[in-house]
Amino acid sequence: MMHWNARAKRSLARGATALLLGLAGCTGSISEEPGKREGPRPAPGASPAEGPAKGSPVVPDRELPSSTRAADGFTIECGPNKACEGEDSPLRRLSNHEYLNTVRDLLGTQSDPTQAFAAETVIDGFDNNALTQLATEQIAQQYHAAARTLAAEVLPRVETLVACDAASAGERPCAETFVEGFGKRAFRRPLQASEKDIFLRLYDKAKGTGTHAESLAALVEAFLTSPQFLYRMELTGRTAGQAKPGEALPLDGWEIASRLSYMLWQTMPDAELMEAAEAGRLRTIEQIAAQARRLLAADRARDAMKRFFTSWLELDTFRDVEKDPMVYPEFTAEVKTELVAEVEAFIDHVFWERKGNLKDLIAGPTSLRNAKLAAFYGDGLGAGPALAPVDLSRGKRRGLLGTGGMAAKLATVHDSDPVKRGLFVREKLLCGHIPDAPPDVMDIAPKPDPAATKRERFEVHTNIGGCDVCHKLIDPIGLGLENLDGIGRWRDTEKGKPIITAGQWAPEDGGGTFTDSVGMLESLAENPRVYDCAVKTWMRYALGRSEIKRDLPTMTKLYERLRTSSDMHELVLDIVQSDTFTKRVVAP
């Protein structure tokens, strides 16, 4: 266990630079002759990559992140796909999941048109990043097809979507009521006069050849195909003369309602949020925080938060975890189900019972077990059919990475895999980026060896120039978890030799040593980069975009608060009250 508090900030201030230099070293290529290494690439910040050097084997071009650093050490990296100078309120197309939730709330449908939708491109784990949301022909078509299908489905009950009795009020007045009432819910704000006009003209045209109901269904089809429905558009500050370029304008209540709702429920605002927006009760940060507390306390937040953690920690790949039955006959379908359930229950427990305590997520001594899991782990901890908290502090399992499910997921079909585990920590918990391995790297990668331990085999990574620069950021962490085998059972030996888990943190992590996974995870839970990473991850998700330089003041504040509290519920409430969440800067 190392001493953090005194030197954490100092080392972090150094950290960003050190990590970047480290990555720069990573880009030296392995030439066709194994072991021979080319000179390092130019330092970051030098001119952009100019393509492969003449006469050399194909050298990957790697644009390296450049870094913007606040005085306290919080960092924002700019580079490929990181629009550091970008718009702080880009159009955000609904993710497939948001679309599904939204049409279900809007239309009361039970069908799922998103089954036929193209999967989203995921960036930093999330499917809601504006950067990747360019609609291709395929995507425009899928929305149109879904709108037609849904409009056809609601046709028999379309007149019930907005209360209006056409028999007494008249069809045309009811059409107006429909455009206003349904439109407000579909566009998540009242319609402007020009918009009402477009829809009423469509109604009139459709009414020329069809019934009142058919014409309303045509409106539904048009609403669901329109950009105001498919994209979250924040219009504040977009009218010429409304504000000076660079000025931060508070978003209006409707825009705040959508931000809150899509962040915490992944769907359109509910009636109460709509009423608050309508009545101007989403103006102060106290009002916004009160609504956020209400949303977070509701059942619907459960699913959304579960999806948040699934995206962040890549938990959706469990279903593809397979093991070689010759090596791991114990890894039955039933065991797999239980291990996945444990991880999900663990995340739920940390977020809902422990207020999202970040230290618990990484190094907490509690997991959720039942009798089947107790039997699988063989430590007697866990009883009965239902998963319930058990205290693991007498043993050596800690936090998320101590669960058998994560250990099995971050492994190969027949063995543990220190690189997968180390990369998970480096990329998901520390928000670091490790470039792809250089060409023909498999010629020197660790070879299968029935007699050697993982540590012995993976030494090749640190002995060969060119590999070490990245692998010293990965392997020691993974090797620290080597007591967990390929399906997450505890072991003290491998190939008849004692497992050595002791290791050293890279200088960019503050240096220091650890002797076992408990020490490694406990020091990880104190690493400022973990808090930096949690803030970035939540903000990316909440804003639907990558961080930009303008976010620095907000993120720095959030980071400082989280460093003190470790409480991600507080972080959520801090985010929704921050300037970045409640205001929009008018583009220069």
Place this chain on the structure above:
Amino acid sequence: MTKTKTMRIDRRTILRGAGQIGLALPLLDVMQPRRAHAQAADRPRKFFYFHTAHGIYKDVWRPQGEKITTLTDYLSPFEKHKNELILLSGMRQAGGSSSHNNGITCLTALASGGGGPAREVDGLGISFDQILASKQTTKMKSVQLGSKAGGNSAGNRAISWAGKGQALIPQNNPYAFFQQLFSGVQTGGSAAPAPAGPDIEKIHARRGSVLDAVRENFALFERNVSSEDKRRLDAHLTGLRAIERELTSPGAAPGGMCATPDLAAAQQVDWNANDNVPTIIKVQMDLLAAAVSCDLTRVATFRLVGAWGLRDHGSFIPGCGGNWHHDIAHAGGVDKRHITISKWYYQHIAYFLDKLKAIPEGDKDALYNSVVMHSTEYGGNENHHGHADMCYVLAGSCGGKLATGINKIYPGTTTHAPIFTAIAHAFGMPQTIGDPKFGGTEPLPGLLVG
């Protein structure tokens, strides 16, 4: 204002559609009267690209001699088609560097980027299939297919790009693919009787009006959004225009071979189940062949299996169970199981060649007028993870423009970009493909006839 073409549909057309589909999609664009087609000899050219993972052992794969006489065991699934085969190897992949991801961008022939979040986005520019697709006038300019084997995780899936950062994600669900291809006009619930002549005009008119209103909505935001957002809205609008094309030319059916495939087969398969991969691939191939027979599309890419896709082939390829495909490929040396898996995918590609061959086009067939291409994301050496010594299987002469029955080895200084350039020439679209530094300025020597 949208102009929609008047389509007349008679009762028999509807009955024909209903009989073939057997399930309740109320009204389909395929039921449109078959458009008279030109009898000209110059049939439309077609391009189909199939992608699998993990390289090929070139020394085991390569037959003897420049003209194909005897195929190796590796290539034996193509025995029936050996006169139509084009084997190209030895060149390196343009833009390849080290990783699976860089190899997957094969169709762009552009220098691939590095790691970090870029690996989840990839796509440095338009891919070759989309260059061809941009000139097509069929209902679907192109289609992108996949199977469960391509992997279900959202990233790392595309092999086609409409442009930089515009990944075209393969459709893994045959039922959704069926709907995309064969449905267009739908009315109410399944119990509703299929509309007759005047009804379809009404439906088309209403769809046109809806699209007009949607376009007006887009126009409201043209001015007050950032240039980046405007690019987004414009791309979306362009996509909507494709729907209009669908309205006005809902598919033609040359040769009287246009047959709607069995929807039930597409609907019943659980496309998420590993063990269904053989069925999924077959159904997707059947649908694609049906689309070709109805001339609904002429360009397709199909990711049969991805590097991080199917973990275990054991349940349908005996002797290949227990290990992840990736681990087998990287086990070192020549692993027979990797060859067995490669051959298994070749068999499916050969199945598609059979299907094309069975579609008559004048005195030739659809295979004659097509070029089918297969590659993996890695080169021809053991241990892979490099892009030297690539091995490409092509089939079909693209309307007599490509030399077939050949087995050519190219120097390692060549890249694969000129293959695409040659195909572009065969399509009558001579142009540089990929980054010019990779040599795609000129067609690959020896590939074009004459």
